[in-house]
Amino acid sequence: MSRIISYGKAINEALHQEMERDENVFILGEDVAKMGGDFGITQGIWHKWPHRAKDTPLSEQAIVGLACGAAVRGLRPVAEIMFADFISCSFDQMVNNAAKLHFMFNGKVSCPIVVRAPQGAGIRCAYHHSQSVESWFMNVPGLVIVAPSTPYDAKGLLISSIRNDNPILFLEHKMLYNMKGEVPEESYEIPLFKADVKRQGSDITIVAYSRMLHFALEAAERLAQEGVSVEVVDPRTLYPIEKETIINSVGKTGRLVIVQEAPKTMGYASEISAIVTEEIFEYLKAPIKRVASLDAPVAFSPVLEDYVLPTVEDVVKAAKEVMEY
Amino acid sequence: MSRIISYGKAINEALHQEMERDENVFILGEDVAKMGGDFGITQGIWHKWPHRAKDTPLSEQAIVGLACGAAVRGLRPVAEIMFADFISCSFDQMVNNAAKLHFMFNGKVSCPIVVRAPQGAGIRCAYHHSQSVESWFMNVPGLVIVAPSTPYDAKGLLISSIRNDNPILFLEHKMLYNMKGEVPEESYEIPLFKADVKRQGSDITIVAYSRMLHFALEAAERLAQEGVSVEVVDPRTLYPIEKETIINSVGKTGRLVIVQEAPKTMGYASEISAIVTEEIFEYLKAPIKRVASLDAPVAFSPVLEDYVLPTVEDVVKAAKEVMEY
Amino acid sequence: MSISNEQLLEMYYSMLLIRKFEDAIDLYAKKGIIPGFVHLSTGQEACHVGVVKALRPTDFKYPDHRGHGAILMCGTDKKRVMAEIFGKATGINGGRGGSMHVNDIEFGNMGFNGIQGSITLTALGTAFASQYKGTDEVSVVFMGDGTLGEGACHESINLAATWKLPVIYALINNQYAISTHYTEAHPQKQLATWADGYGVPNEVVDGNDVEAVYEATTRAVQRARKGEGPTLLEFMTYRWQGHFAGDPAAYRPEEEVQAWKEKCPIKRLKEKLLAKGESEEALKVIEDKANKEIEEMLEYSLNSPEPDPEEAVKHVYVGWEVESKK
Amino acid sequence: MSISNEQLLEMYYSMLLIRKFEDAIDLYAKKGIIPGFVHLSTGQEACHVGVVKALRPTDFKYPDHRGHGAILMCGTDKKRVMAEIFGKATGINGGRGGSMHVNDIEFGNMGFNGIQGSITLTALGTAFASQYKGTDEVSVVFMGDGTLGEGACHESINLAATWKLPVIYALINNQYAISTHYTEAHPQKQLATWADGYGVPNEVVDGNDVEAVYEATTRAVQRARKGEGPTLLEFMTYRWQGHFAGDPAAYRPEEEVQAWKEKCPIKRLKEKLLAKGESEEALKVIEDKANKEIEEMLEYSLNSPEPDPEEAVKHVYVGWEVESKK
Ligand SMILES: Cc1ncc(C[n+]2csc(CCOP(=O)(O)OP(=O)(O)O)c2C)c(N)n1
Ligand SMILES: Cc1ncc(C[n+]2csc(CCOP(=O)(O)OP(=O)(O)O)c2C)c(N)n1
Ligand SMILES: [Mg+2]
Numbered sequence A, B: 001m002s003r004i005i006s007y008g009k010a011i012n013e014a015l016h017q018e019m020e021r022d023e024n025v026f027i028l029g030e031d032v033a034k035m036g037g038d039f040g041i042t043q044g045i046w047h048k049w050p051h052r053a054k055d056t057p058l059s060e061q062a063i064v065g066l067a068c069g070a071a072v073r074g075l076r077p078v079a080e081i082m083f084a085d086f087i088s089c090s091f092d093q094m095v096n097n098a099a100k101l102h103f104m105f106n107g108k109v110s111c112p113i114v115v116r117a118p119q120g121a122g123i124r125c126a127y128h129h130s131q132s133v134e135s136w137f138m139n140v141p142g143l144v145i146v147a148p149s150t151p152y153d154a155k156g157l158l159i160s161s162i163r164n165d166n167p168i169l170f171l172e173h174k175m176l177y178n179m180k181g182e183v184p185e186e187s188y189e190i191p192l193f194k195a196d197v198k199r200q201g202s203d204i205t206i207v208a209y210s211r212m213l214h215f216a217l218e219a220a221e222r223l224a225q226e227g228v229s230v231e232v233v234d235p236r237t238l239y240p241i242e243k244e245t246i247i248n249s250v251g252k253t254g255r256l257v258i259v260q261e262a263p264k265t266m267g268y269a270s271e272i273s274a275i276v277t278e279e280i281f282e283y284l285k286a287p288i289k290r291v292a293s294l295d296a297p298v299a300f301s302p303v304l305e306d307y308v309l310p311t312v313e314d315v316v317k318a319a320k321e322v323m324e325y
Numbered sequence C, D: 001m002s003i004s005n006e007q008l009l010e011m012y013y014s015m016l017l018i019r020k021f022e023d024a025i026d027l028y029a030k031k032g033i034i035p036g037f038v039h040l041s042t043g044q045e046a047c048h049v050g051v052v053k054a055l056r057p058t059d060f061k062y063p064d065h066r067g068h069g070a071i072l073m074c075g076t077d078k079k080r081v082m083a084e085i086f087g088k089a090t091g092i093n094g095g096r097g098g099s100m101h102v103n104d105i106e107f108g109n110m111g112f113n114g115i116q117g118s119i120t121l122t123a124l125g126t127a128f129a130s131q132y133k134g135t136d137e138v139s140v141v142f143m144g145d146g147t148l149g150e151g152a153c154h155e156s157i158n159l160a161a162t163w164k165l166p167v168i169y170a171l172i173n174n175q176y177a178i179s180t181h182y183t184e185a186h187p188q189k190q191l192a193t194w195a196d197g198y199g200v201p202n203e204v205v206d207g208n209d210v211e212a213v214y215e216a217t218t219r220a221v222q223r224a225r226k227g228e229g230p231t232l233l234e235f236m237t238y239r240w241q242g243h244f245a246g247d248p249a250a251y252r253p254e255e256e257v258q259a260w261k262e263k264c265p266i267k268r269l270k271e272k273l274l275a276k277g278e279s280e281e282a283l284k285v286i287e288d289k290a291n292k293e294i295e296e297m298l299e300y301s302l303n304s305p306e307p308d309p310e311e312a313v314k315h316v317y318v319g320w321e322v323e324s325k326k
């Protein structure tokens, strides 16, 4: 049965259900146990399973390193990094340990960890608490990056991520935690490595994920009023990249805009653009456009923060430029 | 006066000359002083200036953090990270401290540090000593990434980097250290943020840097024999990106191949492809191709390592495919 | 070492100012006028005042995320500190930093920290520069009990001790890191003993006694200026508020909070001053002065303009402009 | 604790085997037949043998970059260890790892480390799993004197001590990290005292006395199995070779090297065994056996095939194939 719950609550529910299902699942991180997480996402778990919810010291390296070691022994750690920005401190553990363990053991060991981390700007917390970090990790074979955009996806993708045998960086968006949507009560999986067409259309494809998916959908709505039929694709798994869905869509529309919140240079959008150009150049009716943050740290004051972030208006404008090319 | 010296020696000479010129310049890192560096690149400095060459503990975070703090006080630290892979351990210092200091102080402080790091594969040292790391940092506004491909460039770019007021990640290639070339004895600067046309041509543009530049030049030579005129562009500064040189070249040739040693997904090549598609789509006569390593960690055994790395043959093949499109 | 009455009165004023500053910030944060979140140093005033007063303007001071108090002591124009927290164009960093990032190189105020532990490393560099240049400025890093969990702290103290760098670790043990008691995050009963492992001199100090804080810092500073290397000072105190303004802090017992409020550092100094013969009236005058200053700061902050949006992309690089929205 | 003669003879054999193994690797590395670079554990055999012999196959052993000795003790098929170092298809990891990355989960051999300090963190996880599952396996991390500089070590011991995890830090102090003497990188005279800062039991052990190493490890293991938490053992020894095979190690005095060679752990055990009544002949038989085993390993390694190139892109993910060159 479905109810309307928030994205944050959907994640919390996924955690509860997976804790219930598999006693190898445990959570760890700063303030995730007794307090239930800085954003409240792990609430109630410690109360039910005090030995399977661990408050750690401020030690991001230890959080990820411990998770890897525990995973080798068959546990299913779900670690929280309080703000995605702080994964910078455990970057080595992600890149040289988690990402490569399966490879280093020639397939005889796997590293089924989930590292949950809220990312993104919008909460007026400046450059150390607002970054989108997927680009740091998308040249690191072995890692999987998942970024849900809706409550429904958040629950299903987290359940799949916990059950998956790869090390997964699960990027939640702080500005989506309170967003509401329909979510089934029962447990369900959403396949990883599979993009989702969130809106069908025929004139232009917009690829967007996480918070930007909603900007894309709103832009699509506005464009529809002007007679432009937009297809919106949500990759959901950012890395490694399932190309087919995007290529099929652009193959049909011939036009592509990609939206990301991270700074423009070397973002997810760059990679998608390169893939599409490489693989279906002949189908392109217009240049591919990227909509992204400006190449600057995220400043604090609302007027400054808003200035660097992409807007719905930017998406509409880019799409029109592509349409009018 | 020019002589033929190695890339490694050219870097060493740049360091000596800058130490001589400015007493604010000092070097630090693991085994850089008494031993002169694991690859011998800092030899002779400690002997001349014992107080300005510091052997540190194995503490990559401290190396970069100390450099930042010293730079705030007007010093010009040149840090060495023994293998670029280990910058993973000081990723936070690079991304959240060095990259943002100037911004955080609203322009009143700058962070003129150079972090030298040898990167790249080919020496049969497996996945923790072979990575190309530029992609980790190319979504991080505030950082500058420089990657010289020749002894001449290595010297001039390092001198410019030391004199420049930005935090610079200076990526040397281990397989180029013994490469010889003409280098003036006297001190000289090569401008940052400026690509260099290493070979003129009219049919197709190949963009390549670091060790791959030489693959591109060799491919160009081979293609010339088949009547294809290749222009080879060496970006030299990888980030931020000076677009003009590349765009002018592709504007002329209408065809583009980009070569990088890093794994294919989300590499420098992706960004260049996206930029060119976005900006001069109408000039493109064929799809842009990327030549890169396969998306896997670099394995140890020579047959395995060689399998994942790009080859000259791969460059030739990609160029021909583009030409024949 | 003897602290004059005059100095004590000045400290009293400073502590009151910080208390009232934090109260004002709390109010405007809860009103939603201050953007983002703020970490208040209420209850820890003696640490901030005692440490910074023992330093020179040319020393390097690294306030942490709960750093308003220390920042106010550095010499930076106080109304521009507040304006920064309000995100205004007149803020000391033009509003780009906010509460966690209020810095001012002119006064050695290195408040730019959002990543816990990171500044212990930057401090190595400003301290190293003193050694390199043969000058005697010290570098003082504020850090919390929780922050000690970060690997950065080890790399910092290990190097500082080996190279005898003039770094002082001002570890404010306010008992909690967000919801986690320090005894749940560390094996030591007193965190100061951690420094024993590096042979680094350390002291446990009553962090609610501004004189004790000042004196311990002065001793550490003297050692550092003489080239005798780092010191770690553990200041025992308490965070009155939740982790951030608005955090109900349900994770800790109310009696504990009350017991610590009894030990209020300001009340304590006031009693000392009265015992030393200062009059209630004289202290009231000081309090009024603090109130007035806060009023002025608020007026300044509230009436200051928003930053020019284009500022958001300035100073990313030196000598390279990033693309703006034109 | 008493170690039987039989055990001592077995240790003697093991130490000889490691010595000869490293000599063989040295030779074939210098010949250019072994690719890349190799870090030899010559001179440190007593540490590797004494520690691993005190463990069970089900314990987790984390050899570091200078780990051939420990790896050979884990139970992993020795000829496949050598073949791995030669980069052959028959290597225990199919030749994808080489000298620094020889691991075998079947015997708790966690040798995959190229990033110094990193395994102190992974070890937290295997140790945590023992606690979580209520079993008594311990996790033993080898680390060098230099490696102690890494922030990772602090995060590891802080957590292990706080949670009382069964981790044993086997710190091999061979005096140098590449060219840097440990006293130049750390403030402590004995690195073991570092653990005092965390209240973690620690011992300084003669690392050239295999019995002492075995006994100290056994004590630490007992504590760990009983849930009493981590121990740090500092084994004082020396690296006979340069940092890697071929490094002339010009940075250290020749007399120092000679003095330590006098203290050869193998010679020492041999003298002890002779004193205990073992005959030169019996020891010669053991030596011959070791020589023979090395010959067989070499033959196996040299005659093994190269890996199939396509293997380079296998096992990047579980359930997702990355593009190959077809
Ligand atoms: C690297 C990093 N990890 C986590 C955080 C989130 N965080 C900010 S303050 C804090 C608690 C700090 O506790 P403590 O050091 O005791 O300082 P206090 O807040 O008590 O003043 C945490 C977990 C952070 N900012 N940076
Ligand atoms: C994070 C990291 N930094 C630096 C290195 C390079 N490196 C490998 S071994 C080594 C020295 C290690 O010294 P020690 O821990 O004493 O071990 P030993 O070599 O003496 O056995 C260094 C600097 C590395 N592999 N990883
Ligand atoms: Mg605290």
Ligand SMILES: [Mg+2]
Pocket: D144, D145, D146, D172, D173, D174, D175, D176, D177, D178
């Ligand atoms: Mg050593």
